[in-house]
Amino acid sequence: MAKKRSQYESLVRKKTKELCAAYDNYEAAVLLISSVEAWFEHNWGPKGRIPGLMTDFDRFPRIGSLTPDFVAKFATPYIICGEHKKTFPAGRAGQDNVKQILAYSDWKPKHTDGRGVPLDVLVLVNTHSDDKAAKAIDQARRKAAAPGRAPIIIMGFYADARANGDWFSLKWRNAHGNCRFSVPNVAKQRGAQDLNSLLIDPDPSAIRIDYSAVNATDRNPLINDEPPVVYTIARVVFPALNDLLTESDRDQLSIDGEVRKVLSRSQILSAPVLAGLSIPERYVQNALQAMEKVGLAHRVNGSQPPVYEITVNLKNLKRDLRDWLPEKHARRLVRLMQARRTSRKKRRGESKGQLPLFE
Amino acid sequence: MSQTSDPPTLPMSAARLLRRASRDLAAGRLRLVRLYPLLLRVPLPELLRRRCAIYSVCDHAQLDYGYTVAYEKRLRPSKQNPGGRTVVGQFDLLAIGQNLCIVMSALDSEQDKHGPRLLVSRAYPHARRPFLNSGALCDVALKAAQDNAWTATCVDAIGYDRRTHKFRRDMKRQGLEYALSEMAEQARDLHRALMVFRDRSNRQRLRASLDRYGAARIYAGSAITVADEFVLPAVRQAQQNSLVFSIRRESQVAEQRMVQLRFRQRVLESPSQMRSLCHAVRKGDGLNVSTVHLNPYLQAQVLDFLSGEAIQLVVLDPQTVSLIPRSGESDKVLERVAATISRHFGESEITQEKVYTSGGQ
Secondary structure, eight states: OHHHHHHHHHHHHHHHHHHHHHHHHHHHHHHHHHHHHHHHHHHHSTTSSSTTSEEEEESSOOBTTBOOSEEEEETTTEEEEEEEESOOOSGGGGHHHHHHHHHHHTOOOBOTTSOBOOEEEEEEEETTTHHHHHHHHHHHHHHTOOTTOOOEEEEEEEEEEETTEEEEEEEEOOOTTOOOOOSSOSSSSOSSSOHIIIIISSSSEEEEOOHHHHHHHHHOOOOSSOOOHHHHIIIIIHHHHHHHOOHHHHHHHHHHSEEEEEEEHHHHHTOGGGTTOOOOHHHHHHHHHHHHHTTSEEEOTTOSSOEEEEEEEHHHHTSOHHHHHHHHHHHHHHHHHHHHHHHHHHHHHHHHHHSOSOO | OOSSSSOOOOOHHHHHHHHHHHHHHHTTSOSOEEEEEEEESSOHHHHHHHHGGGSSEEEEEEETTEEEEEEEEEEOOOSSOTTOEEEEEEEEEEEOSSSEEEEEEOOOHHHHHHTHHHHHHHOTTTEEOOOOOHHHHHHHHHHHHHHTTOEEEEEEEEEEETTTTEEEEEOOOBOHHHHHHHHHHTTEEEEEEEEEEEOTTOOEEEEEEEETTSOEEEEESOHHHHIIIIIHHHHHHHHTTGGGGOOBOOSSGGGOEEEEEEOSSOOOOSHHHHHHHHHHHHTSTTEEEEEEEOSSSEEEEEEETTTTEEEEEEEEETTEEEEEEOSSBOHHHHHHHHHHHHHHTOOOEEEEEESOOTTOO
């Protein structure tokens, strides 16, 4: 019994670690994209150092079926299509990434008058695997050459804690046919406002994680990839829930210490705190299902589309969702996994039992 | 309701009630009188209507000075009282202008805890307790002593230890400023001081305590003097910072402003110190603090389920805590979180800054 218990606890620890890592990786990706957005805004946004060069920074672009992490448009005209990869596995495992990036470089953006707009594809990869990424993309590009493909710039990045604050250091390697940014890029006149001299020539260049970058992660807590459910609960569902309680709900919470709120996913998405964010309903639905599993919500019987009764109590609010939810969710997942394994064993035993012992 | 109108003054009707309490104290009919100031965001009748359910039975009547509240609170069974018990009491609410009231009670500790103090602690977000730092608390008491030509001696000082996060008291008879500087040397903030005020002929004129919430306990002397010269000036001091908190989430990112709490020392150098900051904020009821990023810097999402407001708490340098609004209106939670940090983590200088500085990278 004790052995079984310790086995269960070790599985829970392992699963909790996995869930926390997924949360942290997603948060790190949001921070990187937000830092890039803040850097672009600081330099060329409407209130930037040289205002008006950048016309748009889209965090949730859709190009047909493609969903890059950001698209920055400049008045030059010039477009950067950006993608972030924490790792870029070598060999067959990385082929999906290669295909995705080549598809971005095949995009032919057009001006309103029909003229083509110069495009660069910027791939931000952790410095552990930027070399592998450059090699894999170079090989694929040579193998399936296509005319008019946009340059692909691969930049390695790493988080850098310096005495004067926290930075993302960026490193460009001159290997495997890694491209430079097209010229002209952010400004018509080449000079200081050239991405090559700002990001590629300094070795390494750096983007600061400052208040504007951190604030951008709060205004836009998601990127163009599906977040882990724990992250969605903490960053989307809870803020929306806080927004949607009525005055009498809040009075009840203060007096009784608990309140139950019945909400559908579309109500959650209509919360003012999420205004302007195009969050797919699927993300919220998955988060609500996970909340149901850990006992924070339960589905109202027979409701279609599903409606959930969410419990808010002062005791649970005191907990840190980043630490508490992964463990609670992991316990549920491990129990589910063990139950499945037991029923599989049972089924196997039953089918064996049906066989005659002696023929 | 505006928080920054004319400075509050004591109405005649309230003064009459306080004078009667002083007479009862002098005659020994009362042991002590407690005064708790509350800054109102809604009118007093609405506050009573919304919060009377915290008692099992609550009966209130309007009088010339404000309200008198009679309550009955049934307590859950405990080890000492397996059958549960009922606490009964009565206290007064003195209306001081439109957005301030003083909760006055002459009850014993047990009745006070489950009666007026419960109302004061559960009044948020419809009302809030003022909060002032220990230096301001000392200034208020010394100014009152100076104005009356009295000498102030601190006989019991309670300080909040920033390292152990616990209260520690000094029962040494000393000047208030000495008590303050001694605590500062020991990384403590003066939280409450019981003082004895004597006139030139060395006669005791007042024996009262004042804390950082501007609340007073009067053991001997005039309750009007305490209300007029201790409690109301403390409220005025606490209201001075109100304008700093009047920021909101801006639709234009370039216009966004934040509140910064700057500490004298580098108090936030390690992740464990950042965790204890989050822990300090979590002490507020209804506040959910979720860590978004920890080490080397801190970003936490703070949701206030009692007011519906949201902010983010950011530490990018070891001396500064920044609070950035996430919801439209954020003044209530900003003020509350800043007070909670000052109360449990240490006092700081509070300023308003811009999040975006053009070309700041």
